Amino acid sequence: GAGVSQTPSNKVTEKGKYVELRCDPISGHTALYWYRQSLGQGPEFLIYFQGTGAADDSGLPNDRFFAVRPEGSVSTLKIQRTERGDSAVYLCASSLLTSGRNEQFFGPGTRLTVL
Amino acid sequence: AQSVAQPEDQVNVAEGNPLTVKCTYSVSGNPYLFWYVQYPNRGLQFLLKYITGDNLVKGSYGFEAEFNKSQTSFHLKKPSALVSDSALYFCAVRANYGQNFVFGPGTRLSVLP
Numbered sequence: 001g002a003g004v005s006q007t008p009s010n011k012v013t014e015k016g017k018y019v020e021l022r023c024d025p026i027s028g029h030t031a032l033y034w035y036r037q038s039l040g041q042g043p044e045f046l047i048y049f050q051g052t053g054a055a056d057d058s059g060l061p062n063d064r065f066f067a068v069r070p071e072g073s074v075s076t077l078k079i080q081r082t083e084r085g086d087s088a089v090y091l092c093a094s095s096l097l098t099s100g101r102n103e104q105f106f107g108p109g110t111r112l113t114v115l
Numbered sequence: 116a117q118s119v120a121q122p123e124d125q126v127n128v129a130e131g132n133p134l135t136v137k138c139t140y141s142v143s144g145n146p147y148l149f150w151y152v153q154y155p156n157r158g159l160q161f162l163l164k165y166i167t168g169d170n171l172v173k174g175s176y177g178f179e180a181e182f183n184k185s186q187t188s189f190h191l192k193k194p195s196a197l198v199s200d201s202a203l204y205f206c207a208v209r210a211n212y213g214q215n216f217v218f219g220p221g222t223r224l225s226v227l228p
Contacts, residue, residue: 003158042119042218042220058215091158093159101147101166104216105161106158106159107158108157108158
């Protein structure tokens with residue numbers, strides 16, 4: 001497809017488990033962002049990739065969260081030892097260039113529920 | 116640090132009337148400003164942006180926004196609201212030297228028939 005895709009659309013897991021969330025950006029987009037959106041709030045920045053490298057990971061809440069983008073395209077957000085407070089919608093976005101002038105294109109999100 | 120305020124949680128307007136959704140921001144340096152819309156069960160969609168130049172920017176679906184540097188505002192407007200405009204609207208800011216986008220908390224717009 002032409003847009004940003006995210007899988008799975010929904011993920012239910014138990015406290016303490018490990019989860020992986022996948023993002024497929026628009027082809028050719030060099031910048032990729034991960035956000036977390038809790039109910040009633042705006043997206044909260046987590047991490048930003050420029051190509052394969054994480055240019056800014058200052059939004060990751062703690063060391064249980066990690067993200068990779070090994071080939072500069074698909075990215076995976078990994079959460080270890082999940083906690084109930086991690087429940088949220090995780091959004092991925094990509095943009096054509098990294099100048100900041102370009103708008104981001106968002107995926108539909110992955111709804112994570114930690115029981 | 117960057118921040119965005121959307122002072123209204125909810126805006127109600129009658130169909131056909133003009134609408135305004137407010138946004139104020141705080142950023143060091145020159146801002147890049149964006150508006151996004153989120154429909155139920157769908158991802159955020161880009162509406163418009165201000166980077167530089169003319170303070171009045173026009174975007175998708177008849178929306179426009181005015182950048183006001185002295186008031187640090189970037190209010191979203193539309194001359195005539197449609198019921199289909201009902202959605203959640205987010206303002207976002209990025210400093211011209213930085214990498215992070217900061218989003219506001221969102222404003223729910225309800226257009227009543």
